[in-house]
Amino acid sequence: MLKTRILTALVLLAVLLPVLFFNNFGAFALVATLFFGAAAWEAARLFGIPAPRVFGVVCCVVFLAGLVAGGAAGIIGALFALSVLLWLIRFTPSLAIGLPALGTPANWALSLSFTFALFGCFYAIVRLFQHSPEYLLSVMALVWIADIGAYFSGKAFGKRKLAPTISPGKSWEGAIGGGIAVLALSALTIAAPASAPWLQDTFAVHLQTRFGWAGALAILAVIVAASVVGDLFESQLKRRAAMKDSSSLLPGHGGVLDRIDALIPVLPLAALIGVWL
Secondary structure (H helix, E strand, C coil): HHHHHHHHHHHHHHHHHHHHHHHCCHHHHHHHHHHHHHHHHHHHEEEHHCHHHHHHHHHHHHHHHHHHHCCCCCHHHHHHHHHHHHHHHHHHHHHHHHHCCCCCCHHHHHHHHHHHHHHHHHHHHHHHHHHHHHHHHHHHHHHHHHHCCCCHHHHHHHEEEECCCEEEEEEEEHHHHHHHHHHHHHHHHHCCCCHHHCCCCCCCHHHHHHHHHHHHHHHHHHHHHHCCCCCHHHHHHHHHHCCCCCCCCECEEEHHHHHCCCHHHHHHHHHHHHHCC
């Protein structure tokens, strides 16, 4: 299993790193569209939408059409705001009140809302990449650091279950540890000397420049909380659908949604904040 995970990760890195840093927007847009289509297909399966492959293809076509058209800045910005609003008023409360039963009108409405959130996430990926590949990676790294910090903190100190009926392995101590890791490493990045120019175009540095230390750390804490909610929400969807993974597209890692669940609420939020930066 470990060998499979490592091989899959190496293949993904071999594909994604050149696409990120060769500054070829066409190649990046193509890869983003393919991953978006895979995520939409997996979401359709989790929500019980008929013909999930057709759904994924249709979403791909719409997403690619938006990229080709360029998208009006106001419309894309509104999509980011809508995505953030959906996480605030619909997806986060479901962690407490539960999900509607599959096949009900409420489930179809929820699936439509989640589709909008997926569009917001992937258009945010494109928008952040257009700023710079380093900027995009700096936002993603916040989620990865939170996840790694939560894993080790949970292993060492975890006692109080964060959401026992959704994801029994997660603890409050782990979530707090992940947040501390993000704040500590972000502070080091912000405090890095100008002689490290590759750190200057990062999300954390831009936050501190615009909002000061207190504002930057507060926003980073919200980013961490959003990543935890995204992770838990996808776990809730999988538990309802009786699926261990969203798919088996990525051997050893599950599906695309399993890899980006925590990013889905974070990236539109970061892109929306980027408008103010």
